[in-house]
Amino acid sequence: MRLSVLLCTSFVFATVLALPAVGGEATTYGEGLTGSETVKLSELRADPDAYLGKTVRVEGLVLDVCPKRGCWIELAGDEEFQSIRVKVEDGVIVFPPEAKGRKAIAEGLFTKRELTEEQAVAWQKHQAEERGLEFDPSSVDGPLTIYMIMGTGAIIH
Amino acid sequence: MMPSVPRPPRRRRSRSWRRLLVAIHRDVGYSVAALTIVYAVSGIAVNHMHDWNPNYKLARESRRFDPVETSGRDTIVAALVERLDLPGPPVNSFRRSPEKIELFYDGWSISADAASGTAIVERPRERLLLRDFNFLHLNHAKGIWTWLADVYALALLALAVSGVVILRGPQGLAGRGKWFLLGGALVPLVILLFLRYL
Numbered sequence: 001m002r003l004s005v006l007l008c009t010s011f012v013f014a015t016v017l018a019l020p021a022v023g024g025e026a027t028t029y030g031e032g033l034t035g036s037e038t039v040k041l042s043e044l045r046a047d048p049d050a051y052l053g054k055t056v057r058v059e060g061l062v063l064d065v066c067p068k069r070g071c072w073i074e075l076a077g078d079e080e081f082q083s084i085r086v087k088v089e090d091g092v093i094v095f096p097p098e099a100k101g102r103k104a105i106a107e108g109l110f111t112k113r114e115l116t117e118e119q120a121v122a123w124q125k126h127q128a129e130e131r132g133l134e135f136d137p138s139s140v141d142g143p144l145t146i147y148m149i150m151g152t153g154a155i156i157h
Numbered sequence: 158m159m160p161s162v163p164r165p166p167r168r169r170r171s172r173s174w175r176r177l178l179v180a181i182h183r184d185v186g187y188s189v190a191a192l193t194i195v196y197a198v199s200g201i202a203v204n205h206m207h208d209w210n211p212n213y214k215l216a217r218e219s220r221r222f223d224p225v226e227t228s229g230r231d232t233i234v235a236a237l238v239e240r241l242d243l244p245g246p247p248v249n250s251f252r253r254s255p256e257k258i259e260l261f262y263d264g265w266s267i268s269a270d271a272a273s274g275t276a277i278v279e280r281p282r283e284r285l286l287l288r289d290f291n292f293l294h295l296n297h298a299k300g301i302w303t304w305l306a307d308v309y310a311l312a313l314l315a316l317a318v319s320g321v322v323i324l325r326g327p328q329g330l331a332g333r334g335k336w337f338l339l340g341g342a343l344v345p346l347v348i349l350l351f352l353r354y355l
Binding site: 061063067068069070076080081083090091094096097098100101132 | 203206207208209210212213215217230247248249251252253254255259261262263264266279281295297
Protein backbone atom coordinates (compact mmCIF):
# COMPACT_ATOMS: atom_id res chain seq x y z
CA MET A 1 0.00 0.00 0.00
CA ARG A 2 2.76 2.40 1.00
CA LEU A 3 4.67 1.54 -2.15
CA SER A 4 1.64 2.30 -4.32
CA VAL A 5 1.05 5.64 -2.65
CA LEU A 6 4.73 6.54 -3.05
CA LEU A 7 4.74 5.66 -6.76
CA CYS A 8 1.48 7.45 -7.51
CA THR A 9 2.64 10.56 -5.67
CA SER A 10 5.95 10.52 -7.53
CA PHE A 11 4.30 10.31 -10.96
CA VAL A 12 1.87 13.12 -10.19
CA PHE A 13 4.71 15.24 -8.77
CA ALA A 14 6.85 14.65 -11.86
CA THR A 15 4.04 15.55 -14.21
CA VAL A 16 3.46 18.83 -12.41
CA LEU A 17 7.18 19.62 -12.47
CA ALA A 18 7.44 18.78 -16.16
CA LEU A 19 4.64 21.16 -17.11
CA PRO A 20 6.63 24.43 -17.23
CA ALA A 21 8.89 22.94 -19.90
CA VAL A 22 5.92 22.50 -22.20
CA GLY A 23 4.75 26.05 -22.53
CA GLY A 24 6.73 29.21 -23.26
CA GLU A 25 7.33 31.50 -26.20
CA ALA A 26 10.11 29.61 -27.97
CA THR A 27 10.50 25.87 -28.13
CA THR A 28 13.86 24.18 -28.50
CA TYR A 29 14.13 21.00 -30.53
CA GLY A 30 16.98 18.50 -30.48
CA GLU A 31 20.32 19.94 -29.44
CA GLY A 32 19.10 23.50 -29.91
CA LEU A 33 21.64 25.95 -31.27
CA THR A 34 25.34 25.45 -30.73
CA GLY A 35 26.71 28.66 -32.18
CA SER A 36 27.36 27.85 -35.82
CA GLU A 37 27.68 30.53 -38.46
CA THR A 38 24.35 32.05 -39.54
CA VAL A 39 24.03 31.97 -43.30
CA LYS A 40 21.35 33.59 -45.42
CA LEU A 41 19.59 31.16 -47.71
CA SER A 42 20.36 33.42 -50.66
CA GLU A 43 24.08 33.01 -49.85
CA LEU A 44 23.71 29.23 -49.63
CA ARG A 45 21.92 29.18 -52.96
CA ALA A 46 24.46 31.46 -54.61
CA ASP A 47 27.45 29.30 -53.71
CA PRO A 48 26.26 25.97 -52.28
CA ASP A 49 29.55 24.16 -52.82
CA ALA A 50 31.28 26.51 -50.39
CA TYR A 51 29.02 25.28 -47.58
CA LEU A 52 28.70 21.56 -48.42
CA GLY A 53 29.60 19.37 -45.46
CA LYS A 54 29.62 22.32 -43.08
CA THR A 55 27.35 22.95 -40.12
CA VAL A 56 25.27 26.02 -40.84
CA ARG A 57 22.56 27.98 -39.08
CA VAL A 58 19.61 29.33 -41.04
CA GLU A 59 16.66 31.48 -40.05
CA GLY A 60 13.28 31.83 -41.66
CA LEU A 61 9.55 31.38 -41.64
CA VAL A 62 8.38 27.77 -41.34
CA LEU A 63 6.58 27.15 -44.62
CA ASP A 64 5.76 23.51 -44.14
CA VAL A 65 6.12 20.64 -41.68
CA CYS A 66 6.28 16.91 -42.43
CA PRO A 67 2.58 16.08 -42.14
CA LYS A 68 3.05 12.55 -40.83
CA ARG A 69 6.13 12.30 -38.65
CA GLY A 70 7.14 15.91 -38.12
CA CYS A 71 10.57 14.84 -39.38
CA TRP A 72 11.31 17.96 -41.43
CA ILE A 73 10.48 21.61 -41.72
CA GLU A 74 10.76 23.80 -44.77
CA LEU A 75 12.16 27.25 -44.09
CA ALA A 76 11.57 30.30 -46.25
CA GLY A 77 14.58 32.13 -47.56
CA ASP A 78 15.43 35.77 -47.13
CA GLU A 79 14.30 36.27 -50.74
CA GLU A 80 11.09 35.21 -52.45
CA PHE A 81 10.87 31.84 -54.21
CA GLN A 82 13.64 30.33 -52.08
CA SER A 83 13.27 27.74 -49.37
CA ILE A 84 15.21 24.89 -47.83
CA ARG A 85 14.26 21.73 -46.05
CA VAL A 86 15.69 20.91 -42.64
CA LYS A 87 15.48 17.15 -42.18
CA VAL A 88 15.83 15.62 -38.73
CA GLU A 89 16.11 12.07 -37.48
CA ASP A 90 12.71 10.38 -37.34
CA GLY A 91 11.29 10.28 -33.84
CA VAL A 92 14.28 12.04 -32.29
CA ILE A 93 13.02 15.50 -33.17
CA VAL A 94 9.33 15.90 -33.97
CA PHE A 95 8.14 19.25 -35.31
CA PRO A 96 4.45 20.01 -34.72
CA PRO A 97 2.22 21.18 -37.59
CA GLU A 98 1.40 24.37 -35.69
CA ALA A 99 5.00 25.46 -36.30
CA LYS A 100 3.83 26.55 -39.76
CA GLY A 101 3.98 30.29 -40.12
CA ARG A 102 6.32 30.77 -37.16
CA LYS A 103 9.90 32.01 -37.18
CA ALA A 104 12.54 29.34 -36.76
CA ILE A 105 16.29 29.11 -36.41
CA ALA A 106 17.78 25.75 -37.32
CA GLU A 107 21.23 24.24 -37.39
CA GLY A 108 22.67 21.26 -39.17
CA LEU A 109 24.88 19.84 -41.85
CA PHE A 110 24.43 21.34 -45.31
CA THR A 111 24.12 18.47 -47.80
CA LYS A 112 23.42 17.83 -51.45
CA ARG A 113 21.46 14.96 -53.00
CA GLU A 114 21.57 14.31 -56.71
CA LEU A 115 18.58 12.32 -57.91
CA THR A 116 18.18 10.59 -61.25
CA GLU A 117 14.91 11.22 -63.08
CA GLU A 118 13.54 7.95 -61.70
CA GLN A 119 14.53 8.87 -58.16
CA ALA A 120 13.13 12.37 -58.66
CA VAL A 121 9.76 10.90 -59.67
CA ALA A 122 9.77 8.65 -56.58
CA TRP A 123 10.72 11.62 -54.37
CA GLN A 124 7.99 13.88 -55.73
CA LYS A 125 5.47 11.05 -55.53
CA HIS A 126 6.34 10.54 -51.87
CA GLN A 127 5.96 14.27 -51.21
CA ALA A 128 2.51 14.29 -52.82
CA GLU A 129 1.42 11.18 -50.91
CA GLU A 130 2.48 12.73 -47.61
CA ARG A 131 0.16 15.63 -48.31
CA GLY A 132 -2.62 13.46 -49.66
CA LEU A 133 -2.34 15.12 -53.08
CA GLU A 134 -2.52 13.61 -56.55
CA PHE A 135 0.77 13.21 -58.36
CA ASP A 136 1.45 13.56 -62.06
CA PRO A 137 4.80 11.88 -62.99
CA SER A 138 5.01 14.06 -66.12
CA SER A 139 5.48 17.07 -63.82
CA VAL A 140 9.06 15.83 -63.21
CA ASP A 141 11.20 16.91 -66.12
CA GLY A 142 14.57 15.32 -65.40
CA PRO A 143 17.19 14.70 -62.73
CA LEU A 144 16.95 16.77 -59.57
CA THR A 145 19.50 18.25 -57.20
CA ILE A 146 18.27 18.82 -53.68
CA TYR A 147 20.10 20.87 -51.10
CA MET A 148 19.07 20.06 -47.59
CA ILE A 149 20.14 20.65 -44.02
CA MET A 150 20.42 17.55 -41.87
CA GLY A 151 19.20 19.27 -38.75
CA THR A 152 20.58 18.68 -35.27
CA GLY A 153 18.60 21.34 -33.46
CA ALA A 154 16.19 24.21 -33.84
CA ILE A 155 14.34 26.92 -31.99
CA ILE A 156 10.83 27.83 -33.09
CA HIS A 157 9.29 31.07 -31.86
CA MET B 158 27.33 -18.31 24.55
CA MET B 159 24.13 -17.05 22.96
CA PRO B 160 21.31 -19.52 22.79
CA SER B 161 20.73 -20.43 19.13
CA VAL B 162 17.46 -19.14 17.67
CA PRO B 163 15.63 -21.91 15.89
CA ARG B 164 15.21 -21.13 12.14
CA PRO B 165 11.65 -21.35 10.78
CA PRO B 166 11.00 -24.42 8.69
CA ARG B 167 11.92 -24.07 4.99
CA ARG B 168 8.28 -24.26 3.90
CA ARG B 169 7.32 -21.31 6.16
CA ARG B 170 10.25 -19.22 4.92
CA SER B 171 9.19 -19.86 1.34
CA ARG B 172 5.62 -18.89 2.17
CA SER B 173 6.59 -15.54 3.70
CA TRP B 174 8.89 -14.83 0.75
CA ARG B 175 6.04 -15.53 -1.67
CA ARG B 176 3.70 -13.36 0.35
CA LEU B 177 6.13 -10.46 -0.09
CA LEU B 178 6.42 -11.20 -3.81
CA VAL B 179 2.63 -11.20 -4.21
CA ALA B 180 2.42 -7.89 -2.33
CA ILE B 181 5.08 -6.31 -4.55
CA HIS B 182 3.50 -7.66 -7.72
CA ARG B 183 0.04 -6.50 -6.68
CA ASP B 184 0.95 -3.01 -5.47
CA VAL B 185 3.46 -2.24 -8.22
CA GLY B 186 0.93 -3.58 -10.72
CA TYR B 187 -1.78 -1.21 -9.48
CA SER B 188 0.68 1.69 -9.47
CA VAL B 189 1.84 1.31 -13.05
CA ALA B 190 -1.45 0.18 -14.61
CA ALA B 191 -2.45 3.67 -15.81
CA LEU B 192 0.96 4.47 -17.27
CA THR B 193 1.14 1.04 -18.91
CA ILE B 194 -2.10 1.83 -20.75
CA VAL B 195 -0.62 5.19 -21.78
CA TYR B 196 2.58 3.57 -23.09
CA ALA B 197 0.75 0.70 -24.79
CA VAL B 198 -1.77 2.91 -26.61
CA SER B 199 0.96 5.37 -27.62
CA GLY B 200 3.22 2.47 -28.66
CA ILE B 201 0.65 1.19 -31.13
CA ALA B 202 0.03 4.73 -32.40
CA VAL B 203 3.68 5.60 -33.04
CA ASN B 204 4.47 2.17 -34.51
CA HIS B 205 2.37 3.23 -37.49
CA MET B 206 3.86 6.68 -37.95
CA HIS B 207 4.52 5.91 -41.60
CA ASP B 208 0.80 5.59 -42.23
CA TRP B 209 -0.60 8.42 -40.14
CA ASN B 210 0.27 11.28 -37.85
CA PRO B 211 -0.30 9.94 -34.31
CA ASN B 212 -0.42 13.43 -32.78
CA TYR B 213 -2.48 15.53 -35.16
CA LYS B 214 -5.35 15.40 -37.57
CA LEU B 215 -4.80 17.65 -40.56
CA ALA B 216 -8.12 18.90 -41.85
CA ARG B 217 -7.76 20.05 -45.47
CA GLU B 218 -10.37 21.96 -47.38
CA SER B 219 -10.11 22.77 -51.09
CA ARG B 220 -11.34 26.19 -52.13
CA ARG B 221 -11.77 27.92 -55.52
CA PHE B 222 -11.64 31.60 -56.33
CA ASP B 223 -11.41 33.89 -59.34
CA PRO B 224 -7.75 33.81 -60.45
CA VAL B 225 -5.61 36.72 -59.35
CA GLU B 226 -3.18 38.40 -61.68
CA THR B 227 0.35 37.67 -60.49
CA SER B 228 1.90 40.86 -59.24
CA GLY B 229 3.52 41.91 -55.96
CA ARG B 230 3.00 39.79 -52.83
CA ASP B 231 0.95 42.40 -50.98
CA THR B 232 -1.42 42.82 -53.92
CA ILE B 233 -1.96 39.06 -54.22
CA VAL B 234 -2.48 38.72 -50.45
CA ALA B 235 -5.07 41.53 -50.42
CA ALA B 236 -6.91 39.96 -53.36
CA LEU B 237 -6.93 36.51 -51.71
CA VAL B 238 -8.20 37.88 -48.40
CA GLU B 239 -11.13 39.39 -50.29
CA ARG B 240 -11.86 36.52 -52.69
CA LEU B 241 -11.53 33.75 -50.12
CA ASP B 242 -13.41 35.83 -47.53
CA LEU B 243 -10.56 35.45 -45.02
CA PRO B 244 -10.66 37.01 -41.54
CA GLY B 245 -8.29 39.88 -42.27
CA PRO B 246 -4.65 39.99 -43.36
CA PRO B 247 -2.51 36.94 -42.48
CA VAL B 248 0.12 36.98 -39.73
CA ASN B 249 2.74 35.97 -42.31
CA SER B 250 2.92 35.18 -46.00
CA PHE B 251 5.47 33.88 -48.48
CA ARG B 252 5.62 33.38 -52.23
CA ARG B 253 7.05 30.04 -53.34
CA SER B 254 6.85 31.02 -56.99
CA PRO B 255 5.31 33.93 -58.91
CA GLU B 256 1.85 32.36 -58.64
CA LYS B 257 2.06 30.14 -55.52
CA ILE B 258 1.65 31.81 -52.17
CA GLU B 259 1.30 30.71 -48.56
CA LEU B 260 -0.78 32.63 -46.04
CA PHE B 261 -0.32 31.90 -42.34
CA TYR B 262 -2.90 32.61 -39.67
CA ASP B 263 -2.74 31.69 -36.01
CA GLY B 264 -2.96 27.89 -36.03
CA TRP B 265 -3.97 27.42 -39.67
CA SER B 266 -2.69 28.20 -43.14
CA ILE B 267 -3.64 28.49 -46.81
CA SER B 268 -1.65 27.41 -49.86
CA ALA B 269 -3.00 29.19 -52.91
CA ASP B 270 -2.26 29.19 -56.59
CA ALA B 271 -3.21 32.68 -57.71
CA ALA B 272 -3.11 31.81 -61.41
CA SER B 273 -5.31 28.71 -61.30
CA GLY B 274 -7.62 30.03 -58.57
CA THR B 275 -7.21 27.05 -56.25
CA ALA B 276 -6.41 26.99 -52.57
CA ILE B 277 -6.06 24.46 -49.79
CA VAL B 278 -6.92 25.48 -46.25
CA GLU B 279 -5.12 23.37 -43.65
CA ARG B 280 -6.05 23.23 -39.98
CA PRO B 281 -4.12 20.91 -37.65
CA ARG B 282 -5.98 19.56 -34.63
CA GLU B 283 -4.41 17.67 -31.76
CA ARG B 284 -5.69 14.12 -31.37
CA LEU B 285 -7.61 13.84 -28.13
CA LEU B 286 -5.58 12.07 -25.39
CA LEU B 287 -3.25 10.46 -27.92
CA ARG B 288 -1.19 13.65 -28.22
CA ASP B 289 -0.70 13.65 -24.44
CA PHE B 290 0.03 9.91 -24.34
CA ASN B 291 2.70 10.31 -27.03
CA PHE B 292 4.15 13.33 -25.24
CA LEU B 293 4.80 11.18 -22.18
CA HIS B 294 5.75 7.99 -24.02
CA LEU B 295 8.26 9.68 -26.32
CA ASN B 296 9.63 11.68 -23.38
CA HIS B 297 9.10 15.09 -24.91
CA ALA B 298 8.69 16.41 -21.37
CA LYS B 299 12.33 15.47 -20.65
CA GLY B 300 13.78 16.69 -17.31
CA ILE B 301 12.36 14.91 -14.33
CA TRP B 302 10.03 12.85 -16.49
CA THR B 303 13.09 10.96 -17.75
CA TRP B 304 13.78 9.78 -14.22
CA LEU B 305 10.17 8.93 -13.58
CA ALA B 306 10.09 6.93 -16.79
CA ASP B 307 13.17 5.07 -15.53
CA VAL B 308 11.37 4.29 -12.29
CA TYR B 309 8.42 3.06 -14.36
CA ALA B 310 10.74 0.83 -16.40
CA LEU B 311 12.23 -0.62 -13.22
CA ALA B 312 8.71 -1.22 -11.91
CA LEU B 313 7.90 -3.13 -15.09
CA LEU B 314 11.07 -5.15 -14.59
CA ALA B 315 9.96 -5.97 -11.05
CA LEU B 316 6.54 -6.99 -12.38
CA ALA B 317 8.08 -9.25 -15.02
CA VAL B 318 10.44 -10.99 -12.61
CA SER B 319 7.89 -11.37 -9.83
CA GLY B 320 5.26 -12.49 -12.35
CA VAL B 321 7.50 -15.29 -13.56
CA VAL B 322 8.23 -16.79 -10.15
CA ILE B 323 5.08 -15.93 -8.25
CA LEU B 324 3.14 -19.13 -8.94
CA ARG B 325 4.09 -22.62 -7.82
CA GLY B 326 2.96 -25.98 -9.05
CA PRO B 327 1.75 -27.00 -12.51
CA GLN B 328 0.74 -23.41 -13.45
CA GLY B 329 4.08 -21.98 -12.35
CA LEU B 330 7.51 -21.75 -13.87
CA ALA B 331 8.21 -25.40 -13.18
CA GLY B 332 5.00 -26.40 -14.98
CA ARG B 333 3.42 -24.89 -18.09
CA GLY B 334 4.80 -21.44 -17.26
CA LYS B 335 8.22 -22.31 -18.65
CA TRP B 336 6.77 -23.00 -22.10
CA PHE B 337 5.02 -19.62 -22.22
CA LEU B 338 8.20 -17.95 -20.99
CA LEU B 339 10.23 -19.73 -23.67
CA GLY B 340 7.67 -18.89 -26.39
CA GLY B 341 7.65 -15.23 -25.40
CA ALA B 342 11.43 -15.05 -25.47
CA LEU B 343 11.66 -16.90 -28.78
CA VAL B 344 9.56 -14.36 -30.71
CA PRO B 345 12.05 -11.46 -30.45
CA LEU B 346 14.98 -13.86 -30.82
CA VAL B 347 13.64 -15.27 -34.09
CA ILE B 348 12.91 -11.76 -35.39
CA LEU B 349 16.43 -10.65 -34.50
CA LEU B 350 17.92 -13.73 -36.12
CA PHE B 351 16.09 -13.31 -39.42
CA LEU B 352 15.85 -9.54 -39.70
CA ARG B 353 19.23 -8.59 -38.28
CA TYR B 354 21.72 -11.40 -38.37
CA LEU B 355 20.80 -13.57 -41.41
